[in-house]
C-alpha cells in the first residue's frame with residue numbers, strides 16, 4: 001500500500017506579465033488502487049497540477065507539500081520521481097527525433113527498475129502490450145511521438161504506463177482527441193495496468209465520457225486552481241448534466 | 255611509403271585566370287584560379303573569409319613550398335592504383351580551380367599530385383583508405399586526385415589525424431555512371447589547423463556522396479564544391495560536426511548546377527558545447543539557366559548544448575531557370591530542447607543519459623545515411639566521447 005499526499009499546494013509560473021499563481025492550495029490524498037477523477041474547465045490548472053507532481057521546471061512550488069509514503073517528492077529531481085513510482089501521461093507528449101520507441105522504452109524500463117529487463121520476456125511484454133493497445137508493431141521502430149496522431153500518442157503514453165508499472169499514474173486528458181474505439185482500448189489499458197500493479201490513478205479529464213470505462217472512486221471538481229467540490233461517482237453525473245457553470249464566476253453571477 | 259613523392263616544380267602552374275575585380279554578385283562570379291597571385295592574402299573581411307579566424311592561419315597564405323611532408327598511410331583494394339602526377343598534368347585535366355588563396359598555394363606548391371585510380375567497372379567491396387597524420391606544427395600540403403572510372407563503384411575513406419597545419423586540395427572525378435562515396439574524417443588534435451578544398455565532379459548519371467565528419471582540430475575549414483559534367487548526376491553532401499570550446503569548424507558547400515536533370519541533396523548537422531565553440535556552415539546552390547529539371551535540397555541544423563557557443567548557418571539558393579523539379583533549403587540553430595529532456599527524465603532516465611539520447615537522436619538521421627558501417631560506428635562512438643567530456647566537465 002502506498003499513499004501519494006498533496007497538501008495545500010501553491011504553484012506559480014513566470015509569464016510575460018510577471019509571476020502568476022495558478023494552483024492556490026490543492027489538497028488531495030490518493031491511495032494505491034484508488035482512482036480519483038479531476039474534472040475542471042479549460043485553464044483551471046489541471047495540467048499545472050500534473051506537471052508540478054512530475055517536477056516540470058517551468059512550475060515553481062511556492063508552498064505546500066507532495067509526499068509519497070512520507071518521502072518528499074518535491075525534493076526529488078524529475079527522474080527520481082519517476083523512479084520512485086510516479087508516472088505522468090502527458091496531455092501533449094513530446095517528440096524526440098532520432099530516438100526509437102523501442103530504444104526509449106528499454107532505456108526507461110532499465111532506469112526505473114535499476115537493471116536491464118531480461119531480453120526475452122521484455123520483447124514479449126512489449127509486443128503484447130502493443131497488441132493489446134492495437135498499436136502496429138512498426139511503432140517500435142518509429143521515433144518517439146514523431147508524426148504520431150493524437151490518438152497514437154495517447155496509446156503510447158498508456159503503453160509506457162503498462163510497461164513501467166508505476167505506483168501512481170497521473171493521466172492528463174488521456175481521453176481528449178480519442179474516438180470511441182480508441183477511448184475503449186486506452187481505458188482497458190489503464191484498467192489492465194491498475195489490476196496488475198494496484199496503482200493509484202489520478203485521472204484528469206474534461207469530459208465524463210472516459211468515466212464510463214474507468215470507474216472513479218472519487219471525483220474532484222477543479223476550478224481556478226483549487227478543488228471546489230468533491231464527491232463520489234455521482235458528482236460526475238451531475239457535472240455531465242449541469243456543466244461547470246455553477247462553480248465558475250460566470251455561473252455564480254448568473 | 256610516402257604517398258607524396260616529391261615532384262619537380264611544374265610549369266604551367268601559373269595560368270592566369272581572367273578574373274575581374276568586380277565584387278561577388280552571383281556565386282558563379284567568385285574567383286577561381288590556379289595562380290596564388292590572383293588571390294590577395296585575406297584580411298578576414300572578404301565574403302569567403304568573414305567567419306574564419308585568418309589571423310591564426312598565416313602560414314597557409316604564404317606562396318611557398320611547405321616545410322614538411324605529411325605522413326601518409328594507405329590501404330588499396332585490389333585493382334586500385336596509386337601514382338603521382340605533375341601539377342601541370344592535373345591542371346590540364348580541366349579540374350576545377352582553387353577558389354581561395356590557401357587552395358591555390360596548396361595546389362601550385364604541392365610538388366605533385368597523389369592519384370588514386372579506380373578502374374572502370376570495378377566494384378570495390380572494401381573501401382580505399384587514406385590516412386594523413388601530422389606530428390608537428392609545420393605546414394604540409396596535401397594534393398590528391400581520386401579518379402573513378404565509368405560504372406565503377408567505390409568508397410574512399412580519407413582520414414586526418416594528429417597535429418599539423420594542413421592545406422589540402424582534393425579532386426574527385428567520378429566517371430559516367432559511377433557510384434562513389436568519399437568520406438573525409440577530421441579527427442585532428444586540437445592544435446591542428448586544416449584548410450581544404452574538395453572538388454567533386456559528377457559524371458553523367460553518376461552518384462557521388464561526399465561525407466564530412468569533423469570532430470577534432472583547432473581550425474578546420476572544408477570547402478566542398480560539386481559540379482556536373484552531364485545530365486542525370488546526383489550529388490549528396492552529408493556532414494556531421496561537433497565543436498568544443500576553442501574549436502572553429504567551418505564547412506562551406508557550393509553545388510553548381512549547370513547540367514540539366516541533376517540532383518543534389520545536402521544535409522549537415524552539428525553540435526556545439528563549451529564557450530567559444532564555433533561552427534560555420536555556408537551552403538551555396540546555384541541553378542544555372544541551362545540546368546532544367548534540377549532537384550535540390552539543402553539542410554543544416556545546429557544544436558547548441560551550452561551557453562557561449564556560436565553557430566552560423568547561411569544557406570544561399572540562386573535560381574536562374576524556372577524549369578526545375580524542386581529547390582529548397584532549411585537551416586535551424588536551436589538550443590537543447592528542455593521539453594525533450596523533461597519527457598525522458600519523467601520516464602526515470604537520468605539527465606546525462608537523457609541528454610545523450612537526445613544528441614544521438616539529433617545526429618541519427620544523417621549518420622544513418624552515411625551507409626558505411628565502420629564510419630557510422632566510429633562516429634557514434636566519437637559523439638559519445640564528446641558528450642562524456644561534457645558530462646564530466
Ligand SMILES: Nc1ncnc2c1ncn2[C@@H]1O[C@H](COP(=O)(O)OP(=O)(O)OP(=O)(O)O)[C@@H](O)[C@H]1O
Pocket residue numbers: 013014015020022040041042043044045046047048049058091173206
Ligand atoms: N507557462 C505559462 N505561461 C503563462 N501562463 C501559463 C503557463 N502555463 C500555464 N499557464 C496558465 O495557467 C492556467 C492553467 O493552465 P493549465 O494548463 O494548468 O490548465 P488546464 O486546466 O490543464 O487546461 P486545459 O483543460 O485547457 O488543459 C491557464 O490560464 C494557462 O494559460
Ligand SMILES: [Mg+2]
Pocket residue numbers: 046047048091172173
Ligand atoms: Mg491541461
